[in-house]
Amino acid sequence: MTILSTQDILDAGLDDWRKLAQALHARFLTRDFATGLALVSAIGGLAEDAGHHPDVTLTYPHVDVKLLSHDVSxxxxxxVDLARxxxxxxxxxxxxxxxAAPAVVELALDTADVAAVAPFWAALLTGDAGAADGDDIEDPGGRVPLLWFQHTDAHETPRQRFHLDVWVPHDVAEERIAAAVAAGGTVVDDDAAPSFTVLADAEGNRACVCTILER
Structure with missing residues (x-):
């Protein structure tokens, strides 16, 4: 199977779905548990027929669905077919x-020596020191956010080493950034926007608002 480009996905007309990081995400507003359960059951039937199984989360007011071809990441x-x-x-x-509701949070850690720190974080987050895959640590059970290592030069001066990557739908990013600024934040760097915009809180702690555009 061929991985679709960002433009392919935007052109597919999936009005209910947004791509965040690697996968397609949708939230369906079922508003009660019985309706949500019926929808999950119907999705299960579609998945079995297609031989392709999404991640589905059922809560009282909504059902969240995530679609990704794991064999090609x-x-x-x-x-796209199953989403439709x-x-x-x-x-x-x-x-x-x-x-506008889907969001994904990833953790990023600046390090000059991935090999030295990756086993620790893999063991801490997943219970398996071997769970590191290149620059990523991803819990196969989906219990914790993905942690990725951002390569940096060695340094001794204290600085922020962790930051959050907050993935939002591409068409709500400006609104989310504006809300953060209105709440006391500042835009530190928007040179890479709309791919990502670096924000900081009142004490200088940074986070990135990320979208799939221009990647």
Missing amino acids: GVTERD RISAIAAEQGISADP
Whole structure:
């Protein structure tokens, strides 16, 4: 299977879905548990028919769905096809989506020596020191956010080493940045926008608002 480009996904017309980091995400507003359970059951049937299984989270007011072709670590046509079928089933059941709601938080750690620190963080986060994969530590059980290592020069001066990457839908990023600024933050660096924008709180602690655009 071929990984689709960002433009391929934007052109697919998936109004209910947004790509964040690697996967497609959607939130369906079921508003009660029974309706959500019925939708999950219908999604399960679609997944079995397609032989392709999404991650589904059922809560009282909504159902969150994540689609990714794990064999190629990206979004492919089979994800797009299943996304369309899930949206159609939701529409048939009178369930609307909130495409602005999905978000993904990743942790980034500056380090000059990935090999020295990766086993510690892999063991701490997942219980398995061998869970590091290149510059990433990803919990296969989905219990904790992905941690990735940002390569940097060795340094002795105290500085912020961790920052959050907050992935949001590309069409709500400006609104999210504006809200953070209105709440006391500042824009530190927007040279790479809309791919990512670096923000800081009143004490200088930084975070990035990330989208899939221009990557």
